[in-house]
Amino acid sequence: MSDSPIQFKGVNGDLMLSLDWGEPFEQLIDHLEAQLKSSDGFFRGSKVILEIGPRLLTLADLDALRDILARFGMTFHALCGMGPDEKIKPASLATLLAPRIPDSSRDSESDQISHAEKVLDATTAEVFPTASRGRAGARLPRTSVKIQPGDAHAPAKTLLVKRTLRSGQVINYAGNIILIGDINPGAEVVAGHDILIWGSLRGTASAGAAGDPLASIFALHMAPSQLRIGDHITRSPRENLLAAEGHDALPEVAKIENGTIVVEAWPTNKKSIPLKMNLRSSSAEAADKPSRE
Amino acid sequence: MGRIITITSGKGGVGKTTTSANLSASLALAGKRTIAVDTDIGLRNLDVVMGLENRVVYDIVNVAEGAVSLEQAWIKHKRVQGLYMLPASQSRNKNAVSVNDMKRIGQELKQKFDYVIIDCPAGIEQGFQNAIAAADEIIVVTTPEVSAVRDADRVIGLLENASKEKLQLIINRLKPAMVKRGEMMSTGDVTEILAISLLGVVPDDEKIIVSTNCGELAIFNPASVAGKAFKTIARRLLGEEVVAPRPVEASVNGAGVMNKLKHFFFGANDTHPA
Ligand SMILES: Nc1ncnc2c1ncn2[C@@H]1O[C@H](COP(=O)(O)OP(=O)(O)OP(=O)(O)O)[C@@H](O)[C@H]1O
Ligand SMILES: [Mg+2]
Numbered sequence: 001m002s003d004s005p006i007q008f009k010g011v012n013g014d015l016m017l018s019l020d021w022g023e024p025f026e027q028l029i030d031h032l033e034a035q036l037k038s039s040d041g042f043f044r045g046s047k048v049i050l051e052i053g054p055r056l057l058t059l060a061d062l063d064a065l066r067d068i069l070a071r072f073g074m075t076f077h078a079l080c081g082m083g084p085d086e087k088i089k090p091a092s093l094a095t096l097l098a099p100r101i102p103d104s105s106r107d108s109e110s111d112q113i114s115h116a117e118k119v120l121d122a123t124t125a126e127v128f129p130t131a132s133r134g135r136a137g138a139r140l141p142r143t144s145v146k147i148q149p150g151d152a153h154a155p156a157k158t159l160l161v162k163r164t165l166r167s168g169q170v171i172n173y174a175g176n177i178i179l180i181g182d183i184n185p186g187a188e189v190v191a192g193h194d195i196l197i198w199g200s201l202r203g204t205a206s207a208g209a210a211g212d213p214l215a216s217i218f219a220l221h222m223a224p225s226q227l228r229i230g231d232h233i234t235r236s237p238r239e240n241l242l243a244a245e246g247h248d249a250l251p252e253v254a255k256i257e258n259g260t261i262v263v264e265a266w267p268t269n270k271k272s273i274p275l276k277m278n279l280r281s282s283s284a285e286a287a288d289k290p291s292r293e
Numbered sequence: 294m295g296r297i298i299t300i301t302s303g304k305g306g307v308g309k310t311t312t313s314a315n316l317s318a319s320l321a322l323a324g325k326r327t328i329a330v331d332t333d334i335g336l337r338n339l340d341v342v343m344g345l346e347n348r349v350v351y352d353i354v355n356v357a358e359g360a361v362s363l364e365q366a367w368i369k370h371k372r373v374q375g376l377y378m379l380p381a382s383q384s385r386n387k388n389a390v391s392v393n394d395m396k397r398i399g400q401e402l403k404q405k406f407d408y409v410i411i412d413c414p415a416g417i418e419q420g421f422q423n424a425i426a427a428a429d430e431i432i433v434v435t436t437p438e439v440s441a442v443r444d445a446d447r448v449i450g451l452l453e454n455a456s457k458e459k460l461q462l463i464i465n466r467l468k469p470a471m472v473k474r475g476e477m478m479s480t481g482d483v484t485e486i487l488a489i490s491l492l493g494v495v496p497d498d499e500k501i502i503v504s505t506n507c508g509e510l511a512i513f514n515p516a517s518v519a520g521k522a523f524k525t526i527a528r529r530l531l532g533e534e535v536v537a538p539r540p541v542e543a544s545v546n547g548a549g550v551m552n553k554l555k556h557f558f559f560g561a562n563d564t565h566p567a
Contacts, residue, residue: 007456021455022392022422051454164488166450167443184446184486185439202486 006031008043014077015043018051025061029068036072047077156193156210165189165203174210185225194218200249204228213256218266221249227261229254234261295326297399297409298530299428301452303444305415307436308465311501313412314342315512315520319527321376322512325407328367330398331381332424333414334389340380344508345370354382357394363401377406388419392426399427408530417451425452430459432492436466437478446487461492463526468497493526495519 005020005028019028036043048069066076157175167186171177174192180199183189187203192210194217201219206228208215213230226235253266300313310333317329331339334354340346351366356379363379370376379402382389402409413424425431431452435445445462452460464483471477484491498519504511511520528535 018454018456022419022426166453167447169450182486182488186443186447200485 004031004035006035008035013047014049015046015074016049016051029064032065033068036068036074039072041073044073046074048074049077159191164199167203183224191215205254207254216253216255218251218253220251222252222254222263227254229256229261232256232259232261295403295406295409296430297403297411297428298430298432299411299413299424300432300434301413301421301424301448302415302434302441303417303446303448304435304441307434307441308463308495309415309434310339310342310412311505311511311519312432312434312463312465312495312523313339313410315510315523316527316530317378317408317410318343318370318373318376318510319512319524320408320410320530321370321373323527323531324375325531326375326377326405327408327410328377328379328402328406330379330402330409330411332390332395332411332420334381334385334387334420335383336414337381337383339412340368340378341508342505343370343378343510345378345380346508349380352380352382353398354385354389356398357390363398363405390423392423395423395426417448421448425455425457428457430461431457432461432463433487433489434463434465435483435487437464437472437480437483439478442478442483442486449487449489460489462487462489463492463495465495466497467494492529493522495522495526 005023007016007018009016009018017032023031050065069076158178159171159173159175160178160180161171162180164181165171165179165183165187167184170188170190171179172190176194176196177189177191178196178198179189181197182199183197183201183203183205185202188206189195189197189204190206190209193208193212193215195205195207195215197205197217197219199219200221201217201224203224204226205217205219205224207217208230209228211230215229217227217229226233228234251266252263254261254263256262298316300309300316302309310331313329313331317327321327329339329343330353331337332353333339337349337352340349345368348368351361353366355361356363356366367377367379370378399409399411409427411424411428414420433445433449433452435441449460462484464480467480468477472479480491480494496518498511498517500514500517501511501519503509504514504517504520511517512523514520525535
């Protein structure tokens, strides 16, 4: 256990900064500055993954952090953390990830959001939005980033994640996501395009968030509490479903067919059957129709 | 130097205090100088479970404030040689003890005891952070219920993020008959999701309630199956390889209730044509 409230760790060539949970934010900022000062430019040029635990950060906090990193020639790369229920929306993350722009042009929320779109459209940012809530009085903008439909045809980047996502943890990425590990109940993975889970999917997976109707979700063991592809949603009829591993479980893939999410064996055989769940979808008529046998 | 072990859970009422009390006493009986520390400020009850309620004079807040020494505040158990208890405060505000206070108290206790067992409050607020601040090892307690497992999972995620690496699991209040009927998650169902090493399984046992009511620990009741399980767990903590007859490993056909539910939702016959 180190006494510093900020831990520095190398992660795949990037720099992970873990913030102590208990330390007041103002002190953390001071510590960070002091530590970077004493590091004598050692971290210059590094991409920073900020690990904030259950801490609640405001946009102003995020800005302050970004300013300091920028001052020492470092850039934000990703944010990880967790909190009770809401997510820091990609919009607020993008303000972190975006290059600095003059203050006058970013005093309104909408500016920040349009700025965010640019960042995510480029699919350059590897974003791990954190589930968290702004402090009272300083709520984070709730608008989610819309990824342009045109993106569906652009070559998508892929984010490889090697860990199990536990309840309350969220990963969000504009390209494809490959996750080696499980997605536990209460955890969520959101990708602009395809999702491949080398493990059990028991939480929520949203593929094709960029409006890609051809997106699929692959899992070695498919037992989700909710699946979303594009604007189609299926959910299991019971809340809080915890599905355990069937040792006979076979890999499966979920995709849209005839306006319905279907799940079939993977690698694909001829047979494709509709998911036996309550189907609810934004195009409700489509979902109610039986899919092809 | 002793070991600091924090007992935590996420969800409330799953048996942290029961576990803390019984493990502490078992370790002391095994000849290890042990102190049980109650960090549930405002809801102190470890003293009650250990039958020491009427001897509380000072508490952990007094120690944190520097008003009294640890030696003045801790209570020596009369019946169990080498067993001590540091009570929580009943009435003070929850933030009266800081993470740094806990680290300091933990360090000091580690010099004086072989085992420091910290009973954590429910939730993931200040009290939780205090309780884990000084921990060398953590035991996560859950019951085999969906909501308890979900909260345990969340807490394990937080602990992993806080670089707490030595995490072990106790499943409490398992009802073998229910597991057999496929009405309760089995040990396998729970460990499948939580994926940390299993320290032990404690069956549901009515005698625990009798014990709690008279401040008599379950481990002293030879008829208590839960008491037996706690003794076994203590031996595992001491490094013994104990293969206890675990209540129920998996239900019939190796598939627990959750798997059955899943089959119901997904139509297993259809999705698994093979
Ligand atoms: N194995 C068991 N069999 C039957 N009852 C049990 C068992 N373990 C605990 N209990 C009962 O469950 C209740 C809660 O236990 P306990 O106080 O140890 O939980 P806790 O996790 O410390 O709760 P809190 O979160 O409120 O601190 C008590 O009434 C206790 O007697
Ligand atoms: Mg308790």
